Amino acid sequence: MGPPVLDQRLLRNDPTLITAPLARRGLATDLSGLQQLALEARDLEQQRSELQAEGNRIGRAVGERIRAGAAPGGEEVKELREQGNRIKRQVGELEEQEKGIEAQLMEQLMVLPNLPSPLCPSGRSEADNVEVKRWGTPRLAAEGEELQEHWQIAERLGIVDTERSVRIAQSRFVTLLGQGARLERALISFMLDRHGQRGYTEVLPPVLVNTASLTGSGQLPKFAEESFRCADDDLWLTPTAEVPVTSLHRGEVLAAEQLPLKYAAYSPCFRREAGSYGRDTRGLIRLHQFNKVELYWFVAPEDSEAAHEQLTLDAEAILEALELPYRRIELCTGDLGFSAARTYDLEVWLAGAGTYREISSCSTCGDFQARRASIRCRDGKTTRLLHTLNGSGLAVGRTMAALLEAGQQADGSVRLPAALVPYFGADRIGAG
């Protein structure tokens, strides 16, 4: 019945194998109640299927009698019918109990986050994250120079209109204009082309997704308040292309030879950003709608670790091609996202703000999403859950912010990296 959410065999046999890793996330969970439920569900299923077997035997017996010449409405068959009815009633009762328990089980299991990978460093919060790599030389203000933040630059150049966007939608939306719109488009094309050259299949998915899709990748049921919903339909605005791409293969069994499947999906992303009032209200950093190119891998379980490194390198390659200094941070268990088993965040240097800001988050989800979305791979005779990975490659708005701050010139213009020139059609924005 129902989709397997967390390995229920594990839950029945040894819940400490679940609670111990969850404790590393800072979650104190007591699964003994759930374990009881799972055992109960198993026992009920056993009872029920035995009864069903008995019912099947009776049904077959009736058929045999009738074929042997018994009257379908006659005495001989009547007794069997009554037995059949009795069993049907009992099965119905058991099924009802089973459904109740199953529902409780699901309700509680679905809100448990993924178990962190053993490789994920322990820690309580952001403060315990580990920097593993730095690339490039951050631009610092020269003597007498004052570096502006991207929203100041953008406003001055007239390439973004925040105020009129409120008229169109509400706050935390932006309208890009002129060279700003063009730069956004150039960046999307640039990223997709680069990833395409590295073996990714380009994807342009639906951005309205159904409840099953959001559940499969882990956004639902727990984070409903984070997504925009279409009230009259079973559809939501996707918060990331990770959602539709996960569901691209939802319910499938993929042949081992097909793996790894590597996708680069561009999509606009929609987030309510509930609970972030007042933070990052200016500029392109925290919007209700933003563009992102997402990298996504479906891999055999034993390949996911190497895939995680490669996916992260692929995201970093974009930053390097754009000459944007960054650092790679490995998240500790306490800072891990809901679906992730292990995560590298990439933080780009924002020269105007004088700080590193997250621009990509590259995670391996192990079999967590595969279990929720039922995605398996076949090797030989057996099938097993595969592993999924995702990472931004990159968040486009934040990339633009970094470029504006990194390339700002004394004359008010912004120099763009050489790699972007063929896409943008010029080597600078503004004056000149």
Next chain:
RNA sequence: GGAGAGGUGGCCGAGUGGUCGAAGGCGCAGCACUGGAAAUGCUGUAUAGGGGCAACUCUAUCGAGGGUUCGAAUCCCUCCCUCUCCGCCA
């Protein structure tokens, strides 16, 4: 949106109440035949869950969910999807 037709295993396709998890074909795998291959023949080929060390076995699944029945792929209801025609539309 209106009218009609349909959704069966990896694919095609039969099956309108009783050993149907489902004929037949294709595909695929193994074996035989061959110098090797093709052709041919034989055998095997769904998924999930439960029990068992295992051989194996039980249950469920013919778009989804309900219902009728001792028994449903087959009958009834609701929903989803696909196709054709009409309407509308970028």
